Amino acid sequence: MTQISSAEQDTLQRFIFENAPIRGELVHLDSSWRTALSHHDYPAPVQKLLGEMMAASALLVSTLKFEGTLTIQFQGSGPISLMVMEANNERAIRGIAHWQGEIVDGSLKTLLGNGTLAITIDPTKQGERYQGIVEITGETLAESLEHYLTHSEQLDTHIWLAADDQQASGMMLQRMPGDMSDENREDWDRAIALATTIRTQELLELPVKELLYCLFHEEELRLFDAEPICFRCSCSRERVGGMLKSLGIDQIHAIIDDEGSIEVGCEFCNQKYSFDKVDAEELFAAEIKIQPPKQTQ
Numbered sequence: 001m002t003q004i005s006s007a008e009q010d011t012l013q014r015f016i017f018e019n020a021p022i023r024g025e026l027v028h029l030d031s032s033w034r035t036a037l038s039h040h041d042y043p044a045p046v047q048k049l050l051g052e053m054m055a056a057s058a059l060l061v062s063t064l065k066f067e068g069t070l071t072i073q074f075q076g077s078g079p080i081s082l083m084v085m086e087a088n089n090e091r092a093i094r095g096i097a098h099w100q101g102e103i104v105d106g107s108l109k110t111l112l113g114n115g116t117l118a119i120t121i122d123p124t125k126q127g128e129r130y131q132g133i134v135e136i137t138g139e140t141l142a143e144s145l146e147h148y149l150t151h152s153e154q155l156d157t158h159i160w161l162a163a164d165d166q167q168a169s170g171m172m173l174q175r176m177p178g179d180m181s182d183e184n185r186e187d188w189d190r191a192i193a194l195a196t197t198i199r200t201q202e203l204l205e206l207p208v209k210e211l212l213y214c215l216f217h218e219e220e221l222r223l224f225d226a227e228p229i230c231f232r233c234s235c236s237r238e239r240v241g242g243m244l245k246s247l248g249i250d251q252i253h254a255i256i257d258d259e260g261s262i263e264v265g266c267e268f269c270n271q272k273y274s275f276d277k278v279d280a281e282e283l284f285a286a287e288i289k290i291q292p293p294k295q296t297q
């Protein structure tokens, strides 16, 4: 089987059906996925789900029409208690999973137990934060997300996801909003039937054009330019400082008196931030605003 070219690694490609109101996206994550993995030692089933989730978040964030962040969060009572994946409109993604005990591969329900799927959209500039929460349903992560999008967002959507320890990839087909004529219904059903023939290995390994030809060679498609995707954490010393400041000066002094310094590690990227006594002074000194000198006439 052909391996995908370096030009297609860590990219998202959109496509549309020329003769039907259907849009699609294909995403392939390579070094971005391996970077996300390198910070943690996940058991294989957790790794697979998290890879699928990273691919899914790239697909979904690309449907945003404004600057902002999209967060997918699964929270459950099963061996995997939490999975969070956050992506922004620059297609920078970070994510994490929490699990307990030994993890045996199984359906989404076995791994997560009873719980909720929440999708949050946080616009950077104007607009309100929006969150939709549903119960986790479906055997796979893709089914669960499809259920959310179709029922909560009223967007007919199908998602296919695949991941191993080297790469993660995904495909999404979405029916464009509007009234569904009989002809549209047939086009949509046919596209889904064709797409469903895809195998996991093909999704992981086939170059985009080859994959699309394989599935839809009887359809007329328009493929857009590839857009880059990366793993990037949004943590920073300023953000951690802000969080420490919110604990209050007394609390911070108490910890430093006890431990010598405050160590904060970012869960997503393992970056360590250390604040000693001098750093803490600076943190709170910055609060005192210096008035500019009055101008003399």
Ligand SMILES: [Zn+2]
Pocket (backbone or CB within 6 Å): 233, 234, 235, 236, 266, 267, 268, 269, 270, 271
């Ligand atoms: Zn970080």
